[in-house]
Amino acid sequence: MKRILISLIFTLSFVSSAFAQSTAAPDRNATGGAQTLEDIMARQRGEEVDNSFRSDATGDAARAAEISKQLGTLGGNSDPELWRALRFGSADITASNSGPAAEVLIQDGGMSWLNLRAGPLIKYGGGLLLWVIGLLGLFYLIRGRIKIDGEKTGRKITRFKAAERFSHWLLAGSFLLLGATGLITLMGRKFLIPTFGHEAFSVLAIGSKWIHNNVSWAFIIALVLIFVFWVVDNIPHRTDINWLLKGGGIFSRGHPPAKKFNAGQKLIFWSVIVLGGSISVSGISLLFPFQFEMFAATFAKVNAIGLGTYLGFGELREVLAPHEEMQYAQLWHSVVSFVLMAIILAHIYIGSMGMEGAYDAMGSGEVEEQWAREHHSLWVEEVLGPQVPHAPLSTDKKPVAKAAKKSAAELAKVADAPITFAPTPKKKSKTQSVKLAEVKAKKAAAPKSAKPTATKANAKKTTAAKPKKPASET
Amino acid sequence: MKSMFAAFFAILAIAVGANLALTQAGFSSQERTSSSAVRLDP
Numbered sequence: 001m002k003r004i005l006i007s008l009i010f011t012l013s014f015v016s017s018a019f020a021q022s023t024a025a026p027d028r029n030a031t032g033g034a035q036t037l038e039d040i041m042a043r044q045r046g047e048e049v050d051n052s053f054r055s056d057a058t059g060d061a062a063r064a065a066e067i068s069k070q071l072g073t074l075g076g077n078s079d080p081e082l083w084r085a086l087r088f089g090s091a092d093i094t095a096s097n098s099g100p101a102a103e104v105l106i107q108d109g110g111m112s113w114l115n116l117r118a119g120p121l122i123k124y125g126g127g128l129l130l131w132v133i134g135l136l137g138l139f140y141l142i143r144g145r146i147k148i149d150g151e152k153t154g155r156k157i158t159r160f161k162a163a164e165r166f167s168h169w170l171l172a173g174s175f176l177l178l179g180a181t182g183l184i185t186l187m188g189r190k191f192l193i194p195t196f197g198h199e200a201f202s203v204l205a206i207g208s209k210w211i212h213n214n215v216s217w218a219f220i221i222a223l224v225l226i227f228v229f230w231v232v233d234n235i236p237h238r239t240d241i242n243w244l245l246k247g248g249g250i251f252s253r254g255h256p257p258a259k260k261f262n263a264g265q266k267l268i269f270w271s272v273i274v275l276g277g278s279i280s281v282s283g284i285s286l287l288f289p290f291q292f293e294m295f296a297a298t299f300a301k302v303n304a305i306g307l308g309t310y311l312g313f314g315e316l317r318e319v320l321a322p323h324e325e326m327q328y329a330q331l332w333h334s335v336v337s338f339v340l341m342a343i344i345l346a347h348i349y350i351g352s353m354g355m356e357g358a359y360d361a362m363g364s365g366e367v368e369e370q371w372a373r374e375h376h377s378l379w380v381e382e383v384l385g386p387q388v389p390h391a392p393l394s395t396d397k398k399p400v401a402k403a404a405k406k407s408a409a410e411l412a413k414v415a416d417a418p419i420t421f422a423p424t425p426k427k428k429s430k431t432q433s434v435k436l437a438e439v440k441a442k443k444a445a446a447p448k449s450a451k452p453t454a455t456k457a458n459a460k461k462t463t464a465a466k467p468k469k470p471a472s473e474t
Numbered sequence: 475m476k477s478m479f480a481a482f483f484a485i486l487a488i489a490v491g492a493n494l495a496l497t498q499a500g501f502s503s504q505e506r507t508s509s510s511a512v513r514l515d516p
Contacts, residue, residue, distance in 0.1 A: 262486070
């Protein structure tokens with residue numbers, strides 16, 4: 001539903017050609033009903049001109065002369081009337097080739113679509129991407145790379161399983177290919193042909209088309225996979241409000257507490273799902289031309305709820321030529337793709353050069369424990385339980401204080417326990433055993449007289465340890 | 475990194491597979507918009 005509403009808002013910006021006509025009909029007696037100089041001048045000024053006096057003037061078959069008489073061969077129509085019928089789509093056409101578009105010989109709205117595609121779409125879409133790239137560059141200059149504040153522990157926590165990483169890269173790889181080939185398809189005529197010539201661009205365009213059409217399925221499959229894997233962890237949570245209010249700690253030294261995904265990541269996730277889903281739907285309609293009539297149906301719904309009138313667009317045309325359906329789908333596909341590309345540029349930046357330790361999550365799947373504690377403190381507590389020795393450096397005192405209290409109590413217990421520690425799986429979970437082993441290792445390592453040998457091996461195990469339940473639950 | 479390369483290989487495999495499947499299923503523009511009376515191939 002949300003996708004539909006968003007699509008409507010964007011669509012309404014392209015429907016200038018679909019506006020209802022409300023201007024009063026001028027006097028055309030002087031031209032015998034044909035268009036006047038004022039009609040032509042108004043059109044040149046970019047004003048809306050009611051064309052019904054032309055579109056309806058397509059002759060009258062009932063008053064036609066016999067076919068053997070002069071003018072009879074056109075069925076009662078003059079040549080101008082016949083051409084008007086062709087232009088405004090009311091002529092009775094029989095074509096030898098198949099498909100709904102075959103019977104439309106002149107598609108009047110094609111020029112406005114072509115102008116919109118070659119002009120504002122490239123200008124504002126490309127401008128948006130350049131603006132985002134510039135903004136990210138500026139951000140990098142001001143803020144620099146966001147580093148891990150605390151001392152690295154050398155221990156790793158499994159953040160994403162292999163299947164999750166596979167799905168992410170399936171989506172990322174296909175998106176990059178689709179984005180690049182989409183830009184080539186849209187902008188090639190304007191930027192590449194003048195530089196490389198028609199022949200070179202022809203090869204590039206054919207290759208881009210093949211990649212764009214066929215890689216799209218990998219994108220759609222990956223979109224479904226990541227939705228299944230991550231939707232639960234991306235459901236909004238009250239901690240997201242705090243995270244957003246603090247701006248994710250981007251400009252401060254602190255890190256607002258976050259679960260597995262912080263609010264920023266959730267925004268990225270839902271953007272990908274909603275916008276990516278919309279791109280997929282419009283893309284499928286473009287892959288199978290003239291099979292889906294989405295926009296006529298959407299315009300009918302817009303008219304039914306009065307949204308067009310409310311926004312000042314008036315009634316939208318509910319009958320569209322087959323080509324117009326495709327043209328609206330192409331515009332929608334491009335606009336939403338530009339928005340998603342802009343969002344993903346920021347995602348790529350923060351996941352690579354923008355933040356130390358972030359890439360590991362999707363690289364090896366194992367993240368530095370200190371990184372995780374700083375950026376996803378609540379998630380780490382869920383996975384490992386709160387710990388004092390590697391307490392997060394969060395400036396948000398509440399969760400830290402809670403963690404410190406719990407951990408202090410645990411540490412006190414451990415401190416009294418005998419040094420010859422051995423995991424007791426009967427009563428303690430694997431998590432707790434490993435965690436206690438770590439604490440003991442720290443404790444043993446502090447005084448030189450202590451024997452660390454019993455705990456070293458266990459401490460190493462933390463790398464692979466990813467308990468299913470938090471220790472606090474056991 | 476293995477997951478990443480596996481995914482990139484999967485993209486290639488899916489693309490090739492999709493192309494074969496759609497071509498076999500008769501969804502090329504040539505087949506959808508022309509009839510036997512039209513000879514597009516030499």
